[in-house]
Amino acid sequence: MDLLNFIFRLGVVFAIYGFLWGLIDFGIRILSARRERTAVEIYLLKGVKYVVLSAVTFLFCVDTNSNINMNNTSQIVLAGIILLTYFVGKFQNSQNKNQMFKLMGNVMPNPMKTQFNSKAEILVISLALAAFAGFFFYPQIADNALSEWFVQSIKDIEDTVIIGFIFQVIGFFFLLSMITKMLNGVRFIMNGGKPPKGPQGAFDEDHNQNNDSEFDDYTEIN
Numbered sequence: 001m002d003l004l005n006f007i008f009r010l011g012v013v014f015a016i017y018g019f020l021w022g023l024i025d026f027g028i029r030i031l032s033a034r035r036e037r038t039a040v041e042i043y044l045l046k047g048v049k050y051v052v053l054s055a056v057t058f059l060f061c062v063d064t065n066s067n068i069n070m071n072n073t074s075q076i077v078l079a080g081i082i083l084l085t086y087f088v089g090k091f092q093n094s095q096n097k098n099q100m101f102k103l104m105g106n107v108m109p110n111p112m113k114t115q116f117n118s119k120a121e122i123l124v125i126s127l128a129l130a131a132f133a134g135f136f137f138y139p140q141i142a143d144n145a146l147s148e149w150f151v152q153s154i155k156d157i158e159d160t161v162i163i164g165f166i167f168q169v170i171g172f173f174f175l176l177s178m179i180t181k182m183l184n185g186v187r188f189i190m191n192g193g194k195p196p197k198g199p200q201g202a203f204d205e206d207h208n209q210n211n212d213s214e215f216d217d218y219t220e221i222n
Contacts, residue, residue: 002069003078004175009068010082011174013060014053015167016154021049039115043124050087050128055147056154057083058135076136083132085181087125094121 025045037045060066061075068075098116135142158164 006068006070006075006078007082007178008171008175009060009066010057010079011171011178012158012167013056013154014086014174015170016157017053017056017150019157019167020150020153037115039117039120042115043117043120047124047127050124051131052147052150054083054128054132055135055142055144056150058132058139058142059147059151062139080129080132082178084129085178087128089181091118091121091125 028045057079058076061079062072070078094116095118158167
């Protein structure tokens, strides 16, 4: 039960953090006169976002006022797995969005453009995960003014009646999503690193009949 409670709590933390970062990002766009960002700016901001999220997650793992009856080491290990799953999901979403815009570019005169760089995405994710691991040995680095502000703001929003309830609902769906991804991961490993054979539904069956080699069946929808 504590395991599910912990994943649920992280879901709420991730949701509120994303909301707060969205407000900060919007403010940055206003100050920059809404000019188009370069790839360097995009991934620099994403790197800061992911590293700070790692610090915030670590601080919630070592929170002495938490009502979760799990030792800090177990929480940190589990949080690391959840962070990895979360970041990989973000990577897959960006990759799928980039592929979709490429397909749209073949039929639209002025398609939307995305500055997706798989190497930069992997570098940012690796940096954030390395930072999270480093916080275990140097926890004082995670306990900085910016991450503390996020932690306190998340707690304040979580304690708000209506808004807090909305984010708790999001946390519940995050819990379901994490359980599904972990089960899929276990099944993937049990299959020897191979995706399950055969159609997984009506859409997959039609898709496989029309094109068996163009796309992989493994896509993530968030």
